[in-house]
Amino acid sequence: MPVLSQLSDPAEWLNPDDVPRPVVTVGATGIDMKALDEKAAALYRDRKEMDFHHHRKGELLLALRGVLTCEVEGGLWIVPPQSAIWVPGGVVHKFVATGTLECYVAFIDPSVESNLPSTCCALSTTPLLRELLIRSASLPMLYADGGIESHLVTLLLDEIAAAPIGNLHLPMPTDARLRKIVEMIAASPADRGTMETWARRVGMSERTLARVLASQTGMSFGRWRQQLHLMLAVRWLGAGASVQQVADDLGYESASSFVSMFRKNLGSPPARYMSERA
Incomplete structure (x- = not known):
């Protein structure tokens, strides 16, 4: 071909x-x-x-x-x-x-x-x-x-x-209200609203959001949002963004706190992770 x-x-x-x-x-x-x-x-x-x-x-x-x-x-x-x-x-x-x-x-x-x-x-x-x-x-x-x-x-x-299975996967809910939350977080990832805040924005109670999200994704709201942030970070880094830019866009108080989260989840800091794939 x-x-x-x-x-x-x-x-x-x-x-x-x-x-x-x-x-x-x-x-x-x-x-x-x-x-x-x-x-x-x-x-x-x-x-x-x-x-x-x-x-x-x-x-x-x-x-x-x-x-x-x-x-x-x-x-x-x-x-x-x-x-x-x-x-x-x-x-x-x-x-x-x-x-x-x-x-x-x-x-x-x-x-x-x-x-x-x-x-x-x-x-x-x-x-x-x-x-x-x-x-x-x-x-x-x-x-x-x-x-x-x-x-x-x-x-x-x-x-x-x-081949080993990779880990950059985000379970996607089918509930239309939760899909709306995905869209809003992706549009404003630096928004650090609480689960109660996000539930109110889509017309749900905090308890209902937690229950539906767990049943459809197997994750808590905090873990699910962090996984979405992690995937956005890899996308932006792959497009050439700096670690500081990504940390800022995700709403982290410092680049070091973002690097710590990234290393904990993917096994190496962002710069090394991307350079190993260059």
């Missing part, structure tokens, strides 16, 4: 469900989402299906540059550089990219998904998995069955099945 860019011929942007091979991999490189003009951006969205859509085949998306956000019913994921997300076949999903995008996408037929996750999830990638995805993107669209190409695809599937 060809490696796609904003200069690619749209005729090359094929529907992977129509390709009679168990795995079809494509690459998209050097796409600056901010730099595209309106016409090119509209074409990119239409042909690359960045809005809600689904495939018969499952989809593994690896981000090498840029940060991707993936939303499905019941969940929101952040995919930082050098990470991946798995979306099973038939699941309606939406991708939004931040910054200059370089990614590889493997579409996998349901007939070979037996060892792959049954639900949408983030995956931590190994150097071998990344190289296999890049190499498979250079294969002919109709690569030969039973040859070295098939062996490469088999190894790729084994690596995907063995």
